């Protein structure tokens with residue numbers, strides 16, 4: 001058993017860390033206040049190949065292993081969880097396009113997404129279908145060589161700024177999630193496709209999350225991604241890997257909370273000594289560090305299993321569940337260690353506190369993760 | 381244009397340094413490329429981008445430094461050579477470099493290096509090497525402009541800007557401010573994985589210099605005198621100055 005990173009994993013970690021700390025971190029606080037999308041660093045991340053790093057080299061990716069990818073996400077999220085999320089979305093979209101797309105789809109959409117010139121989104125969630133994804137109501141009906149889409153989506157990352165969307169719709173109501181759901185590629189200029197405004201988020205405020213509306217949108221047959229009826233399977237197929245990624249993102253937030261707390265507790269003096277001299281503070285720090293390490297090991301194990309081509313659904317769900325829970329705990333303790341100062345926007349931990357929460361919600365709520373884990377445990 | 385870059389592996393000064401028997405313990409050390417040498421690598425890659433050619437890194441040090449040198453390859457250098465040796469003194473290091481360069485790359489056009497390394501601050505290797513190779517040396521350079529056989533080097537003089545014109549082959553040692561070293565891209569990192577770092581074994585010249593390390597003596601912490609009552613504060617200050625025999 002070897003717990004050390006190999007040469008290229010270490011180099012990737014160093015590079016992303018330098019980029020995150022020197023270029024990303026200085027802008028994060030302002031972007032959090034304005035809620036603007038981090039365009040400059042998004043493009044730089046594309047140039048450095050952080051976007052697309054998990055994708056094959058033939059299509060302009062880097063072909064890095066999952067462990068490297070998890071490490072890169074952690075380092076990036078340390079400085080900005082929003083930016084990490086935005087970069088991860090590209091890999092997920094392109095992965096789907098590359099695996100299921102016809103030649104037209106691959107030629108047209110992949111390169112602009114990886115280079116950061118075009119923005120995409122992945123649209124499943126609806127007002128009536130959150131955890132219960134199988135209950136989506138958006139429908140697509142065939143009309144000659146086209147399909148006509150009607151319905152709406154909610155909480156879609158990049159929706160307000162998207163040039164294209166992978167949209168999941170019901171094509172056969174009878175069959176529902178087992179064979180009745182199909183993925184379509186919708187472009188922003190298609191008549192009847194309306195992008196909603198960005199939500200005013202609690203945390204990760206540089207994300208542009210919004211609604212999408214489809215009013216008789218005519219989508220050409222060739223814009224079907226994969227086979228008709230395979231949409232649900234396709235949406236599920238990216239979740240396992242996505243859970244490792246969200247876990248890594250939560251880990252970056254937790255590590256930042258610990259780093260800020262270590263720094264602050266050595267500087268802040270009360271009763272004539274740094275608060276780090278009080279056992280109550282020391283125990284908080286020790287607990288945070290222990291849980292962060294445990295989370296990192298869970299994440300790296302899940303990533304390793306994926307790299308080995310083994311089953312990793314349970315391990316990915318465990319990593320996501322545990323890391324997002326300990327991240328929320330860590331940011332809570334970090335604010336506590338900062339006292340009243342941690343409750344102001346002057347201190348990074350105030351943002352971390354807000355940024356962490358959603359990691360327990362998206363990519364499957366933590367209740368759903370427990371469902372996934374227990375189902376695998378109880379399977380005969 | 382064939383540009384050689386001298387690269388020293390050094391420890392990250394952000395990490396706490398522990399001494400064991402006057403030698404720096406390797407247990408918790410994180411190794412990096414000496415930051416001044418990173419400027420030199422960046423400059424060499426820029427020259428290559430402008431004029432074509434190749435960039436070759438030379439380092440004297442541990443075999444394991446290959447991991448560190450790969451960062452240089454990931455920035456865009458073509459080749460890296462490590463002269464395996466544990467000598468630390470600048471004289472012997474320069475001799476080893478000179479011997480290796482004469483043997484493997486004696487038709488080079490330029491040698492670039494950082495003017496100093498952040499660990500021992502000796503700033504001697506580029507100068508000594510220029511003597512051994514018998515080529516001109518320009519030190520602490522903040523701008524390099526290569527045209528044909530001529531290199532224009534800018535240096536900060538005392539209240540002036542010096543421009544030194546030098547003919548290749550030459551050694552140029554660079555100073556902070558010359559450029560912003562690039563981040564290695566993911567693609568280059570993956571390519572660097574496939575590039576080899578060559579290990580050169582030379583018979584070391586007899587090393588007459590013993591190098592050991594000690595921490596500087598701990599300075600006493602300063603005392604902050606409460607200034608809310610100036611009269612009182614002045615009195616305490618004078619007392620302290622008398623106590624320490626300054627007055």
Ligand SMILES: Cc1cc2nc3c(=O)[nH]c(=O)nc-3n(C[C@H](O)[C@H](O)[C@H](O)COP(=O)(O)OP(=O)(O)OC[C@H]3O[C@@H](n4cnc5c(N)ncnc54)[C@H](O)[C@@H]3O)c2cc1C
Pocket residue numbers: 121122123124125129130131132154155156157158207209358361362363364365366367368
């Ligand atoms: C910032 C952000 C970005 C997002 N990005 C995207 C995106 O890009 N694309 C996309 O399609 N979606 C996206 N989502 C949607 C996200 O995936 C959903 O919010 C999430 O799946 C939960 O659905 P819901 O909000 O409808 O909550 P609900 O499903 O209504 O859940 C409410 C509560 O009930 C619990 N619950 C529900 N069912 C069960 C059960 N069976 N057992 C126990 N507890 C249960 C949940 O765990 C939760 O605590 C995003 C959401 C956010 C906040």
